[in-house]
Amino acid sequence: MGDSRAIGIFDSGVGGLTVVRAVMERLPWESIIYFGDTARVPYGIKSRETITEYALQITDFLLQKNVKLLIIACNTMAAVAYPAIKLRSPTPVLDVIDAGARLAVAKTVSGRIGVIGTPATINSNAYARSIHRYRTESFVFSQSCPLFVPLVEEGWFNHPITRAVAQEYLQPLLTESIDSLVLGCTHYPLLKPLLREVIGGSIHLIDSAEAMAEIAANILRLENLAVTESSSPDYEFFVTDIPHRFQTIGEYALGRSMTNVKMAKI
């Protein structure tokens, strides 16, 4: 039998679908309800108060759908609103920042770790705190990259202009001799090949989506929440708007076609 309730995964937009993809691949029997607040994306430049208010609205929506686990796929919400979400939720809450920090600490040798994210994520300093929690002797170098999300949404995954922007943003981190770079925004895995080119071959690229899938598998097992029957899972995708290029970017992030997309009011 097991627990057949769905896992709730949410993000400010389509970026969190990279986390959905990783969870689908690691936990192929689990049902997933995704929520992307596409009408109000991007969150990364909003104030802390507004981000927290919106995050709690989404939390309530997913709790009403009776999810057994909440995954905050949005770095901005994780950085700013995790304590408020945790307080609101009777089910376990996982967040990408904790997942990314753990993976970075596992991979780094020198302890010199770069973090890139939206202004809200970087300004919150949540990655540095989380990384230091797992390894006291760490040196975290942060850089906000506000243009990466619009560049991904333009579909310029491998465009010379995106490369030039990446060079400009990453230069200060590269001069600090980091050995690991955390992709602190769910949109950024879509830029992985380009970022790999810019940073060279020797720096670990830390993709928290993959780390998150592993942590989710562990917690489902530990808390006896996993599906044990090999039943066919349901995937539902709720969005607050169907914006420009939604389907294209969504399916690129998800790595497969996306059906069962529904509009939600919150």
Place this chain on the structure above:
Amino acid sequence: MGDSRAIGIFDSGVGGLTVVRAVMERLPWESIIYFGDTARVPYGIKSRETITEYALQITDFLLQKNVKLLIIACNTMAAVAYPAIKLRSPTPVLDVIDAGARLAVAKTVSGRIGVIGTPATINSNAYARSIHRYRTESFVFSQSCPLFVPLVEEGWFNHPITRAVAQEYLQPLLTESIDSLVLGCTHYPLLKPLLREVIGGSIHLIDSAEAMAEIAANILRLENLAVTESSSPDYEFFVTDIPHRFQTIGEYALGRSMTNVKMAKI
């Protein structure tokens, strides 16, 4: 005496402050209430339904403030929601698209007019319709430029990457031998010096903010709505969020310091 009620000017974010600036300069005795929906910016990639719903919420907010004239400073809302706003409002409604179209038709010689804007504005084809209304023999060439707003919000008004993006976006228009280029988004006037460089000296740059101020002055006179006493005007700025770099970009757009900024819930 005259009519001392304020003019209501609204936009999805800070860009509409370029219209406020032009109206302040043309009508220095008039009070202005500005509304910028900074929590939900950008509108340009949202669906028509969502844009219309948000536009009507803002319209109601300003009508409750008893404004005597509504100015839609946001091209996206003008392109998509003008009919709905017009229907809702008992006071006159002006929109930047009509203003920009009129000025473009006044300036063009060849009738070959370029228009740049957000995806929603360009997809609506509102500029082409408006331009053809004033001059049947026109040839309109449109290009959406989704990265311009984030580049302006990053503060990269005169950055080599912004120049490269502009070259990429504008090349197709330049090969059509346009003699006028409409800046179909209120953020774009902030890129004027850079755009001037990219398009060369002979193409008219049509800034609808200036056109709008002139049209507003005319309608106030014709409808007997102008202030006639030289009283000191009030300026109020309502926003739905105080986002990253709001004050800096706002004051750059407005050309002066911005006080009396208030948070609004709609």
